[in-house]
Amino acid sequence: MKIRSYLALWASGSVALCLAAAPHLNAWPVREQQTIQKTFTLSGASMQLVVKNVNGWVHVTGIGGSQVHVTAHKTIRAETDSDVQQAKREVHLDMTDQAGTVTVAYHGPNHSGHRTYNVRYDIDVQVPRNARTDVGTVNGPIVVGGVAGHFDVHSVNGAVAMTGIAGSGDVHTVNGAISVHFTRNPSAASSFKTVNGAVDAYFQKGLAADLRFQTLHGGIYSDFDVSSTAAANASASVEHNGKFVYRSSRIGTARVGAGGPELSFDTLNGSIRLHREQ
DSSP: OOHHHHHHHHHTTHHHHHHHHGGGGGGOOEEEEEEEEEEEEOOSSSOEEEEEOSBSOEEEEEESSSEEEEEEEEEEEESSHHHHHHHHHHOEEEEEEETTEEEEEEEOOOSOSOOSEEEEEEEEEEEETTSEEEEEOSBSOEEEESOOSOEEEEOSBSOEEEEEEOSOEEEEOSBSOEEEEESSOOSSOEEEEOSBSOEEEEEOTTOOEEEEEEOSBSOEEESSOEEEOOTTSSSOEEEETTEEEESSOSEEEEEETTOOSEEEEEOSBSOEEEEEOO
């Protein structure tokens, strides 16, 4: 199941339970913690990491070699000891290795009802840097560093920060900012989308791409010399303090250099900024 459809499924079920329980967390007196560690070896041409979390952050770091190291920090907050035992029966983290893919997946009730516990997994993963990374959570931020393969990164309530990126892919969240630093400019189509938050993308010199922008409440700024590619743009870009600014256009297309892969930037409440790394 793709991360995107997975998140939609949880949003209609157990995610609602987690969000409903959140205001009561500080009032619940019982807390239990556990650290889970596991190591896998990836093999084959199509190495892939899939993380499907619900409550908690996800940190992914690219490393050399072929091993995947997973460390999950589990925290149960509950009203009583019996609620803790119920949480242990109903919620767990599955880790599997099959056909060159390591999957780390949160499993819990997906039906409505009152819950007097909350289970959170904060997940750290070290993965071969050239592996494909499909990473998602619902309630929590995502941090990815040093990966060079294709990426598919999704959150709902959390920011996404990526550094040392040399691949291409999609980054989507709903409530949170997006920041991506590329050490090598994307060679394939990529998208960066949020609803409530800014989008900041950092590229290397010599960027050549076709750009698509959309924002409602925010500006569009670029360190790169860009040219309009559509007469439908509401206004031409102007230069201000060394940056190219679309003063009134909130939906538009542009080209950097000779053009290339399509890079799409989309937010409702926030600005879009394209930075040039020095």
